Amino acid sequence: DQQVKQNSPSLSVQEGRISILNCDYTNSMFDYFLWYKKYPAEGPTFLISISSIKDKNEDGRFTVFLNKSAKHLSLHIVPSQPGDSAVYFCAASGTGTASKLTFGTGTRLQVTL
């Protein structure tokens, strides 16, 4: 049972444009959501997070939006840069299980020139 889903395995975006990566979850007990970026031969790197009490969090070019009623979150990257090309994982955790992250299957983003 996949509790965190990333339905788009891959996404290609032109440099300078907006990248939108989507994530859906099914477990209502999740209250903290994170995005990780992963390059080949490296471990996942934390990008940005959001608590369930918020609906938006920004950090530079990265913004995460949370729609609790739809159990949906998205990561916006503006403007996209070639160095953003990587696999992006959405992850979620529940109260009292802060170290147990449930990950989606990832979306491979390619930013083209």
Next chain:
Amino acid sequence: ETGVTQSPTHLIKTRGQQVTLRCSSQSGHNTVSWYQQALGQGPQFIFQYYREEENGRGNFPPRFSGLQFPNYSSELNVNALELDDSALYLCASRLDRVLSYNEQFFGPGTRLTVL
């Protein structure tokens, strides 16, 4: 500040063997988690250690076991290896289990191949 390190980088074993993977946490971090990432999948939580005790476990059989040492380094042991155990094994550390949520820092992983 030293990040999370893991050894070895790659490992090849045969079915039925036993394997030990090692992880050194980021400096000052006392909580470590282990994840298994199969090809084409996201990382799956195996278990977490806090102050040398297992504290939380995912849906993995008992042949997956671990240790955390006083210096907060950690080991993942897998007995009776099966072909499906072939995966990237990731270690992640965080500052303190009891504090409000803080991010986990991942190591580069150990690629295990079981033949």
